[in-house]
């Protein structure tokens with residue numbers, strides 16, 4: 001008999017998820033934990049990430065550790081990787097989730113704002129991948145999952161820093177997917193559509209976003225938080241073993257139009 005649903009089992013797998021104290025990071029941490037994985041969650045804020053980690057560990061009976069780490073700081077990223085190795089002895093899965101979005105017309109944005117978005121959304125995931133890859137190569141196994149965005153595939157006004165960064169994430173996923181598959185490591189991306197996380201909450205009631213949800217998203221609604229979990233578990237598990245350099249859209253039909 002072929003393995004079927006067992007392909008999605010993450011028992012005893014060790015994962016790092018960046019930017020995980022709230023939003024999609026914590027939803028994916030719950031998803032992986034529910035499939036049996038141990039998780040090291042990072043955030044820039046120690047108390048917040050510890051509280052999220054403790055709750056998930058209690059709910060799912062796996063090891064979940066909260067660690068303060070800014071993904072743009074190479075030393076903090078190295079410490080994050082060292083901690084995962086000392087806690088779990090290996091790193092099977094990296095989810096590059098931490099990200100920011102600074103919106104506005106190009107003539108009102110500053111160079112510093114543009115660079116900040118590239119630094120968190122592109123340099124951060126590159127640094128995290130660079131840091132875990134030697135361990136994955138040694139183990140001849142790894143799953144790297146990048147949170148790109150629908151806005152890495154299609155455009156949207158007043159979002160030049162974010163769309164540029166997510167387009168870069170799409171291309172970095174393809175390049176890393178090609179580079180690493182000979183070592184048993186895959187790299188794929190999730191391209192989410194609109195989820196009502198802290199990133200989007202302040203804009204949810206604007207006319208622009210209300211029109212966009214009805215006009216661009218075929219399902220005419222925001223995604224529910226749990227709707228990110230299927231893609232995350234799939235790409236983290238052996239169920240996706242023949243996929244690398246792929247973009248998985250979870251966007252309510254936005255890009256199908």
Ligand SMILES: NC(=O)c1ccc[n+]([C@@H]2O[C@H](COP(=O)([O-])OP(=O)(O)OC[C@H]3O[C@@H](n4cnc5c(N)ncnc54)[C@H](O)[C@@H]3O)[C@@H](O)[C@H]2O)c1
Nearest residue numbers: 019023024070071097098099147149192194195197198199
């Ligand atoms: N929410 C959406 O609709 C949506 C859509 C497409 C893609 N995404 C992407 O999914 C990811 C998660 O988004 P979200 O909506 O949960 O956002 P969010 O703002 O709710 O959460 C992002 C997390 O990243 C953390 N973070 C920010 N800068 C960091 C840094 N330098 N180092 C470490 N952590 C840092 C934040 O503290 C926060 O916990 C992002 O990469 C985002 O671009 C989100």
Ligand SMILES: O=C(O)C(=O)C[C@H](O)[C@H](O)CO
Nearest residue numbers: 149150151192193194195200
């Ligand atoms: O950036 C925004 O304000 C959006 O509403 C875009 C989407 O919600 C989401 O981020 C798509 O990737």
